[in-house]
Amino acid sequence: MYQLKFDENVCASCATHDCLTRCQYIKLDIEQAKEERRKILLGEDSRVLSECATCYACEEYCPYGNHPFYQIVELQEARGIHPAPKPIEKQQVRMLAPEGKMDYRELSAPVIDMCAFGMFEKFSIQGKLFDGVSTISGNDIFCNLMYLHFAKNSVIKERLPKAVDNIRKYYVEKNKLAEVVCFHDECYATFKSWAPAFGVEVPFKPVHFFEFLLREMRERKGEIRQLPMRVAYQRPCSNRLIPETQPLVDELFELVGAERVQRKYDRENALCCGAVIMTHGRDDLAEDIRKRNIDDMKEAGATACVFNCPYCLVALGEAVAQEGMMPLLMSDLCRLALGEQLKGWGE
Numbered sequence: 001m002y003q004l005k006f007d008e009n010v011c012a013s014c015a016t017h018d019c020l021t022r023c024q025y026i027k028l029d030i031e032q033a034k035e036e037r038r039k040i041l042l043g044e045d046s047r048v049l050s051e052c053a054t055c056y057a058c059e060e061y062c063p064y065g066n067h068p069f070y071q072i073v074e075l076q077e078a079r080g081i082h083p084a085p086k087p088i089e090k091q092q093v094r095m096l097a098p099e100g101k102m103d104y105r106e107l108s109a110p111v112i113d114m115c116a117f118g119m120f121e122k123f124s125i126q127g128k129l130f131d132g133v134s135t136i137s138g139n140d141i142f143c144n145l146m147y148l149h150f151a152k153n154s155v156i157k158e159r160l161p162k163a164v165d166n167i168r169k170y171y172v173e174k175n176k177l178a179e180v181v182c183f184h185d186e187c188y189a190t191f192k193s194w195a196p197a198f199g200v201e202v203p204f205k206p207v208h209f210f211e212f213l214l215r216e217m218r219e220r221k222g223e224i225r226q227l228p229m230r231v232a233y234q235r236p237c238s239n240r241l242i243p244e245t246q247p248l249v250d251e252l253f254e255l256v257g258a259e260r261v262q263r264k265y266d267r268e269n270a271l272c273c274g275a276v277i278m279t280h281g282r283d284d285l286a287e288d289i290r291k292r293n294i295d296d297m298k299e300a301g302a303t304a305c306v307f308n309c310p311y312c313l314v315a316l317g318e319a320v321a322q323e324g325m326m327p328l329l330m331s332d333l334c335r336l337a338l339g340e341q342l343k344g345w346g347e
């Protein structure tokens with residue numbers, strides 16, 4: 001069985017306990033943080049288990065890569081804690097279950113893995129940036145990482161190895177692919193963070209979607225029109241697991257001439273979009289976060305908001321638009337810089 005790799009001795013000698021003292025959702029001083037971390041390491045109950053908003057940020061805050069959030073999720077499940085109401089949890093687990101409908105397909109590189117979100121293809125994988133790409137999607141290759149929000153790490157352990165094997169067997173080997181581009185930040189985070197943390201082998205090279213966009217945009221550098229836009233960036237929870245991809249955002253913004261506005265809730269201080277917290281039934285907290293986040297974008301003078309995660313876009317896009325800011329995915333921003341018209345949602 002897949003076991004989390006972490007070293008309790010590292011926590012025992014940790015001077016800062018950044019994982020908990022920097023948490024934006026549970027207020028703990030250093031002594032309280034030490035005590036709650038001690039309880040978690042001993043497998044005891046801790047207020048963190050029930051108060052955690054599952055924002056993933058402590059995975060980034062730990063300076064030693066000792067997987068504090070994965071520890072929390074393991075213990076939540078072991079102790080029968082359910083962050084979301086059980087009917088919602090069950091429905092989510094059932095809704096994205098593997099279907100066993102895999103078949104070999106001829107693909108031409110580059111291949112973009114849309115995860116279980118093939119529905120985004122018709123408005124996100126459009127225009128010259130995507131000429132000649134192939135896409136793959138479906139529940140049978142779903143990364144399953146979202147079950148971290150439901151304290152169901154066991155579902156990821158059960159389904160991810162099979163999904164990875166499906167990608168290898170039916171797509172990568174069959175088509176001799178050198179790499180697989182991950183449309184969803186969460187897939188890349190699964191392959192580069194969760195999988196090594198739990199000892200699941202990934203037998204292909206994942207590429208972050210922003211890396212793909214950068215390559216394509218650099219090839220078309222002569223066609224880029226500079227965009228005089230002030231843009232707020234909504235960093236998703238999954239990106240806390242792969243902070244090494246953060247510079248890609250700045251590089252893309254610089255390439256298209258957009259200014260990433262300086263605001264309070266960006267980078268390591270990013271706020272969750274609120275959708276998951278709403279699913280947990282914590283409506284007041286979700287609304288508070290949503291308001292603080294959007295007010296912050298407005299105060300920073302943003303005229304647009306670029307989302308990394310489609311789920312964040314669905315959760316916040318309308319509210320952002322109502323405040324006069326254009327909601328965009330990063331691929332939309334790139335396409336605007338290439339002078340392309342964007343299709344509306346669902347067209």
Ligand code: SF4
Nearest residue numbers: 011014018019062068
């Ligand atoms: S998880 Fe990281 S930050 Fe937290 S106590 Fe352990 S070593 Fe320190």
Ligand code: SF4
Nearest residue numbers: 023052053055056058
């Ligand atoms: S996942 Fe987020 S809310 Fe939960 S303990 Fe870590 S930093 Fe705090």
